[in-house]
Amino acid sequence: MKNVDYIIVGDGYAAFFFAHQLILHQKSFVLFSADKKGASQVSAGIVNPLVLKKFTTFWLAAEQIEFLTKTVSEIETYTGENYLIQEKIHRIFHDEREKELWLMKAETDELKPFLNPDFETLETIINPFGTGEVNQSARLDVNGFFKGISAYLQDNEMVVKEKFDYSKIEGSSYDGFTFKNIVFCEGMGVRENPFFADIQVIANKGHHLKVKLSEKMKHQYTLKKKHFLFPLNNDIYYYGGTYDPNERENEIDDFKTEELKEGLSAFYPHDFEVEEVNYGFRPTVKDRRPIIGNLPEHQNYYIFNGLGARGILNGCYFSKELYEHIENGRELMKEVDLKRFNK
Numbered sequence: 622m623k624n625v626d627y628i629i630v631g632d633g634y635a636a637f638f639f640a641h642q643l644i645l646h647q648k649s650f651v652l653f654s655a656d657k658k659g660a661s662q663v664s665a666g667i668v669n670p671l672v673l674k675k676f677t678t679f680w681l682a683a684e685q686i687e688f689l690t691k692t693v694s695e696i697e698t699y700t701g702e703n704y705l706i707q708e709k710i711h712r713i714f715h716d717e718r719e720k721e722l723w724l725m726k727a728e729t730d731e732l733k734p735f736l737n738p739d740f741e742t743l744e745t746i747i748n749p750f751g752t753g754e755v756n757q758s759a760r761l762d763v764n765g766f767f768k769g770i771s772a773y774l775q776d777n778e779m780v781v782k783e784k785f786d787y788s789k790i791e792g793s794s795y796d797g798f799t800f801k802n803i804v805f806c807e808g809m810g811v812r813e814n815p816f817f818a819d820i821q822v823i824a825n826k827g828h829h830l831k832v833k834l835s836e837k838m839k840h841q842y843t844l845k846k847k848h849f850l851f852p853l854n855n856d857i858y859y860y861g862g863t864y865d866p867n868e869r870e871n872e873i874d875d876f877k878t879e880e881l882k883e884g885l886s887a888f889y890p891h892d893f894e895v896e897e898v899n900y901g902f903r904p905t906v907k908d909r910r911p912i913i914g915n916l917p918e919h920q921n922y923y924i925f926n927g928l929g930a931r932g933i934l935n936g937c938y939f940s941k942e943l944y945e946h947i948e949n950g951r952e953l954m955k956e957v958d959l960k961r962f963n964k
């Protein structure tokens with residue numbers, strides 16, 4: 622039997638950011654990875670303090686961005702890389718009215734830190750009304766982040782590349798391990814978890830394209846019109862992701878590929894080739910808050926889920942919330958507590 626402080630089930634943002642808290646506090650753990658691409662691995666990596674439809678912000682946006690910046694610097698101390706790319710989002714305006722709204726909001730105390738009032742007009746794309754820059758926005762190098770942390774976990778024998786088999790768990794032991802706590806971070810895979818099968822997460826399917834652009838951009842920005850467009854490497858760009866809250870099969874939906882191609886053509890007037898189509902299922906919650914908590918009958922079984930459309934900010938910030946709750950007895954914020962559903 623190997624004794625560990627924690628077992629983590631999953632390998633997306635929830636699992637990796639929680640693993641980081643354990644590394645930081647020198648707790649022993651083993652992480653189970655089914656070695657399949659979840660929502661995190663296909664995500665765009667956008668870190669954005671705004672809701673770009675309405676030019677509003679959201680709960681804890683500034684605190685979350687500050688905490689993410691600190692966390693990626695901590696991760697850099699053991700992987701050797703900082704995965705946060707300082708490329709700003711440029712929102713392509715649809716009309717004059719949107720520009721006026723942006724300027725008006727840029728004068729409010731809440732939004733002033735995020736809305737840059739100096740507009741730009743960019744080459745290569747269609748943007749007759751120009752673009753507005755989102756201050757404090759950035760992008761995570763998603764591929765680098767998962768590769769770098771996975772390599773560290775493997776080198777330190779902290780990962781088991783196996784699907785966690787729920788039938789093998791007995792009290793505080795699992796297949797040759799004993800643990801103090803277990804944290805389930807399976808995203809939509811939670812539907813197979815018999816302990817938390819009834820948690821209220823809704824799958825929101827998202828597709829993205831990897832496209833080869835015939836005309837390269839002359840700037841280093843993340844563009845946003847209907848979806849996000851940004852460079853990956855050479856002439857390959859990421860464009861996505863779509864949203865679809867309907868129950869869908871585990872396969873590419875051709876109508877979403879078409880939607881993406883149309884969305885890109887609306888502001889990119891040159892040829893492009895679709896190199897790849899990928900999709901994932903975001904674990905979303907009706908009240909748009911993560912879900913954190915434990916079971917009354919198994920107090921050391923925890924859930925960390927419901928990261929929604931903001932997996933990076935939510936995963937990073939609330940991993941600390943969960944850690945403090947388990948190790949130091951700090952009360953969970955009521956907004957994210959699993960108990961809010963016990964009504």
Ligand SMILES: Cc1cc2nc3c(=O)[nH]c(=O)nc-3n(C[C@H](O)[C@H](O)[C@H](O)COP(=O)(O)OP(=O)(O)OC[C@H]3O[C@@H](n4cnc5c(N)ncnc54)[C@H](O)[C@@H]3O)c2cc1C
Nearest residue numbers: 631633634635659661665666667785808810827862932933
């Ligand atoms: C197209 C798209 C674009 C997105 N873009 C962004 C973005 O730009 N910025 C942002 O912040 N968020 C973005 N998101 C949202 C973000 O990806 C999700 O919020 C996040 O991935 C959820 O993380 P998670 O760890 O909870 O779940 P997941 O990423 O789904 O990870 C769960 C993992 O656990 C594994 N697993 C499940 N069951 C088991 C088991 N029994 N044993 C072992 N492993 C198991 C699964 O294989 C999976 O890899 C995007 C999502 C999509 C689909």
